Amino acid sequence: MSSRPAPLPRTAFRHFRAIPTRWMDNDVYGHVNNVTYYSYFDTIVNAFLIEQGALDIVQSPVIGLVVETQCNYFRPLSFPETLDGGLRVTRQGTSSVRYEIGIFRAGEESASAQGHFVHVYVERASGRPAPLPEALRRALAQLATAN
Amino acid sequence: MSSRPAPLPRTAFRHFRAIPTRWMDNDVYGHVNNVTYYSYFDTIVNAFLIEQGALDIVQSPVIGLVVETQCNYFRPLSFPETLDGGLRVTRQGTSSVRYEIGIFRAGEESASAQGHFVHVYVERASGRPAPLPEALRRALAQLATAN
Amino acid sequence: MSSRPAPLPRTAFRHFRAIPTRWMDNDVYGHVNNVTYYSYFDTIVNAFLIEQGALDIVQSPVIGLVVETQCNYFRPLSFPETLDGGLRVTRQGTSSVRYEIGIFRAGEESASAQGHFVHVYVERASGRPAPLPEALRRALAQLATAN
Amino acid sequence: MSSRPAPLPRTAFRHFRAIPTRWMDNDVYGHVNNVTYYSYFDTIVNAFLIEQGALDIVQSPVIGLVVETQCNYFRPLSFPETLDGGLRVTRQGTSSVRYEIGIFRAGEESASAQGHFVHVYVERASGRPAPLPEALRRALAQLATAN
Numbered sequence: 320m321s322s323r324p325a326p327l328p329r330t331a332f333r334h335f336r337a338i339p340t341r342w343m344d345n346d347v348y349g350h351v352n353n354v355t356y357y358s359y360f361d362t363i364v365n366a367f368l369i370e371q372g373a374l375d376i377v378q379s380p381v382i383g384l385v386v387e388t389q390c391n392y393f394r395p396l397s398f399p400e401t402l403d404g405g406l407r408v409t410r411q412g413t414s415s416v417r418y419e420i421g422i423f424r425a426g427e428e429s430a431s432a433q434g435h436f437v438h439v440y441v442e443r444a445s446g447r448p449a450p451l452p453e454a455l456r457r458a459l460a461q462l463a464t465a466n
Numbered sequence: 467m468s469s470r471p472a473p474l475p476r477t478a479f480r481h482f483r484a485i486p487t488r489w490m491d492n493d494v495y496g497h498v499n500n501v502t503y504y505s506y507f508d509t510i511v512n513a514f515l516i517e518q519g520a521l522d523i524v525q526s527p528v529i530g531l532v533v534e535t536q537c538n539y540f541r542p543l544s545f546p547e548t549l550d551g552g553l554r555v556t557r558q559g560t561s562s563v564r565y566e567i568g569i570f571r572a573g574e575e576s577a578s579a580q581g582h583f584v585h586v587y588v589e590r591a592s593g594r595p596a597p598l599p600e601a602l603r604r605a606l607a608q609l610a611t612a613n
Numbered sequence: 614m615s616s617r618p619a620p621l622p623r624t625a626f627r628h629f630r631a632i633p634t635r636w637m638d639n640d641v642y643g644h645v646n647n648v649t650y651y652s653y654f655d656t657i658v659n660a661f662l663i664e665q666g667a668l669d670i671v672q673s674p675v676i677g678l679v680v681e682t683q684c685n686y687f688r689p690l691s692f693p694e695t696l697d698g699g700l701r702v703t704r705q706g707t708s709s710v711r712y713e714i715g716i717f718r719a720g721e722e723s724a725s726a727q728g729h730f731v732h733v734y735v736e737r738a739s740g741r742p743a744p745l746p747e748a749l750r751r752a753l754a755q756l757a758t759a760n
Numbered sequence: 761m762s763s764r765p766a767p768l769p770r771t772a773f774r775h776f777r778a779i780p781t782r783w784m785d786n787d788v789y790g791h792v793n794n795v796t797y798y799s800y801f802d803t804i805v806n807a808f809l810i811e812q813g814a815l816d817i818v819q820s821p822v823i824g825l826v827v828e829t830q831c832n833y834f835r836p837l838s839f840p841e842t843l844d845g846g847l848r849v850t851r852q853g854t855s856s857v858r859y860e861i862g863i864f865r866a867g868e869e870s871a872s873a874q875g876h877f878v879h880v881y882v883e884r885a886s887g888r889p890a891p892l893p894e895a896l897r898r899a900l901a902q903l904a905t906a907n
Contacts, residue, residue, distance in 0.1 A: 337486070339484070339486060339509075341505055342508040342509045342512045342513075342646075343505045343508060343509075343646055343648055345641045346636070346641070347641060349523060352636075352802070353798065353829055354795060354796075354798040354799045354802060357794065357798055358489065359488075361488070361490060361793070361795060362486075362489045362545075362546075365489045366489075366545075366546040376492070376496060376544075376788055377496060382789065385794040385833055386764070387831065387832050387833070388794055388830070389828075389830040390828065390829050390830075392826055395825075398509075398512075398513075398523075399513040399516050470680070470681070489787070489793075490793055490795060493783070493784065493786065494670055494786045494788060495676065496788050499784055500655065500682055501649075501784060504647065504648040504651055508646070508648060523641055532647040532686055533617070533685065533686050534617070534683075534684065534685050534686070535647055536681075536683040537681065537682050537683075538680065538681050539679055539680050539681070632780075633778070633780060633803075635799055635802070635803040636802040636803045636806045643818060652783065652784045653782075655782070655784060656780075656782040656783045656784075656839075659840070660840040663840050664840070670786070670790060670839075692803075692806075692807075693803075693806070693810050693811070
């Protein structure tokens with residue numbers, strides 16, 4: 320359990336989205352529950368894809384299935400803070416993409432939590448792997464980093 | 467089931483808060499699930515109270531217990547919309563307050579959903595009813611309506 | 614705010630389902646959050662309909678839209694309790710049905726919370742009101758009460 | 761993205777808990793959302809600790825902070841299934857413990873999803889690291905595996 324990563328700075332990310340917390344995000348200890356960060360991840364990734372025209376929830380013939388998620392928690396956060404979610408892409412394959420997300424407190428330069436999220440694309444009807452659609456590739460190009 | 471209320475206009479409300487939807491808000495039918503509206507209600511009410519200095523989640527010696535909630539749903543909403551939540555107070559007693567909340571789609575004048583939320587104030591330690599604290603009464607005065 | 618109903622007894626309900634609570638159900642005050650009760654309502658109603666063959670989430674040509682929900686909270690509940698959800702139908706129209714749900718603590722005869730849930734049936738494709746399907750009517754007959 | 765682990769069998773786990781799904785667990789694609797698995801993890805771990813007398817949510821002078829979570833998703837699950845959650849401990853330090861959780865479909869021998877969850881224990885008041893309490897160590901001994 321010694322391999323904890325260091326918090327990433329804001330400059331590591333290519334796209335940001337404000338995440339206002341909700342009352343229910345706080346658990347019994349008064350902090351945003353560990354589960355809730357993944358709903359931020361889902362929201363940041365999918366809102367970006369929809370806004371870029373790379374995902375139509377109802378119509379897209381291929382969809383991304385989540386095959387792995389992970390998160391490290393560095394410092395607690397609490398409702399009613401509004402957070403910033405940073406997004407980047409660190410790996411991209413024929414039919415898969417790995418997003419990394421950082422969650423930042425307003426005014427802070429290093430992430431309070433960070434994690435990743437791997438999508439594998441499949442045909443919606445058959446469930447078979449499918450190449451990343453062209454509109455998605457164009458959107459992902461904006462998020463690519465050297466890392 | 468004939469007594470459905472009419473949707474309220476934005477002008478019925480005294481305070482507004484932006485509510486960005488989240489991916490998980492959508493249910494299997496592709497719309498914000500009926501349950502999720504109540505998490506908007508909770509968030510609108512409690513964020514207002516905290517910002518007004520009328521609620522300290524950890525320290526307040528008296529806290530509001532929710533004794534009744536209700537919602538009417540007029541038109542479906544979906545992620546990734548950002549909604550507006552309107553807030554007003556329609557009744558206020560010695561130890562209780564009734565909030566009404568309207569949920570509006572951006573650019574629309576009449577509510578897509580609306581409901582209420584009744585808080586009864588109790589001493590945190592004993593659970594016994596307590597009068598509304600003075601700071602709360604001052605905050606509520608901003609939300610009062612004739613209705 | 615004087616019209617609070619009395620808690621219903623278990624005998625008022627026709628069908629029961631166990632509801633194990635989850636860690637996230639508790640809010641910062643250490644009790645099941647008011648929002649979460651509605652996820653119990655949804656679960657009790659829809660699981661009953663699916664088990665009775667009256668709802669196929671993906672295929673049913675008509676689906677129930679939730680147009681109103683309401684809940685009264687009498688006594689707090691907490692994770693890790695396992696609760697019992699009681700279900701009955703108190704009104705049924707051509708294209709609508711009103712469910713009432715009671716949430717009981719194990720071993721207790723009167724509800725800790727109770728509420729209702731009104732479905733209006735529509736054609737999935739057009740969104741136009743539709744008569745309750747025959748399989749649904751048969752399922753609802755098991756839940757009907759004199760009230 | 762080539763290092764996907766193989767699904768674990770039921771025999772890899774030491775403790776099981778039934779997890780009935782809820783309507784809201786399904787997302788717009790009709791499957792349990794990736795976020796929701798972590799609410800199963802939280803529930804399985806904390807319910808076990810409470811039942812073993814190793815956690816008192818309100819009183820315990822030391823509490824476990826979640827510092828890392830991770831999940832691999834192998835096969836989709838859907839409401840209204842009742843799932844089985846398996847639990848084991850694979851590493852235990854002076855003030856930390858790593859749980860592994862497998863989520864199984866009824867009647868299936870290999871996990872549909874699996875992940876881990878690392879708790880670091882701290883004094884509730886100061887937030888400083890604290891050794892695992894004796895009652896916790898006794899509970900964890902039941903979950904230990906060679907792996």
